[in-house]
Amino acid sequence: MTIKAVRGTRDLLPPETALWNRVEQAARDVFALYNFSEIRTPIFEDTQLFARGVGESTDIVSKEMYTWEDRARAQSEKAQSLTLRPENTAGVVRAYIEHKLWERPGLQKLYYIGPQFRRERPQKGRYRQFYQIGAEVIGPPTAGSESPARDAEVLEMLVTLLNRLGVKDWTLQLNSVGSPSNRPAFNEALRQALNGVVDRMCADCQRRAVTNPLRVFDCKVPEDQPIIDTLPRISGFLDEADRIHFDQVQEILKATAVPFVINDRLVRGLDYYTRTAFEFTQGSLGAQNAILGGGRYDGLSESLGGPKAPGIGFAIGEDRFVMALAADERSTVPNSEPQAYIAPLGDGMNVQAAKLARELRSAGIRTELGDETFRLKKSFETAEKMGIRNVVIVGENEVASGQFAVKDVTSGEQKIVSRADVEKLVAQPSKS
Ligand code: AMP
16 A cells, blocks of 8 residues: 555645745745744644643634644653644744743744644645744733734735735735623623524534634534624624724724725634734635634733733735735746756766766756766757756767867757856756
8 A cells, every 4th residue: 555645734846836935935025024033933832832822612722633642751751742733823922931032122023934733624725734824923012012003014014915926806804803801791692692593503603602602703604604694793892992903903004005894703713812803815715715814812921821912913824825826926936947957978977977067056057967877869858858958968078178069959959168158058048
């Protein structure tokens, strides 16, 4: 039996990996403009981090995590429950607390790029190992971390990134989920409203109605949607300060020409969100159309044992983001085909070919190297199949005379040039 990639995971192969790199590079460039720096946290963490950070009753923690008991290997070690990270915000906030990042000046503006793991039902656009590009702005309130200006700035940065990559047909959906102080009143209203209808809803909703009624809004079951539409909305429960905060976010978005729609059903699938919550959807993606999501998490640091450190962040689903790139944008990935194919001709010529390849590569020429056991015909054919135009022949005569034959396999034309001119000739852009 052959071994295959595990269900829900996949290999990313060239040339698609070039697209991924382009997305990541654009993200790094745009984040740098907004003065963000990179953070890398471990791929696995203490299970407690997610239980406390993301929330026990969320789908992620209650049924989607890859968790295992890490056995002690020495007397001095303790067995520990570990989990592959299902998201990265909890890890970043843990690092913020662990390294006392609040002692650094200003706000911490951190971004990350990397794999996340959730045991969801795999389908197009939904994987068990998927990749997120995310960023967080976090710090003490005195550094301005609570300001609606931070929310608006993060959203405007995302629009800059989407535009730079030519992603079209996106919608920014925006909501405020209020503060923990008004959550009990809302939960109570929801519970009451659910009382009469919940037995007509899916099993997950029945569980949510008891454990955490807000999560009913995460339900994707079509039959439940008309019922959910009748439930009270969190927008009716915001206090004065939350409302003013949300108004100010919207005011800056309008001033910076960031289009958005208010979606008062949007609650997001993690417990830590407070106030601003958002999602960008994209028209071409079908069922899994959320390309990124995020929001404010003003109490997360305290719930992990840290100081008061309001924050806001987002995670882009890179898998979906790459799919959402318009077809014409996909094809503008820079041509990364090699410019030269070196064909060593005859015994002992691998050594000479290696020397020439080293020179060409150090001059910045992407070079493919053949083998002295190949006949010339085979070298030409290989180069042609790989889309490489110029074949440089390295035989005994060439090495002795310092004159090299360079064959253009597309036109069949062959030129004899000096060693110094090989570099110039193959570096010429292809006419086709
Ligand atoms: P979340 O961390 O749940 O807020 O998700 C943020 C973004 O990550 C979503 O908008 C998706 O684009 C992406 N995402 C979440 N789960 C998956 C998954 N299982 N497969 C692929 N992308 C995902």
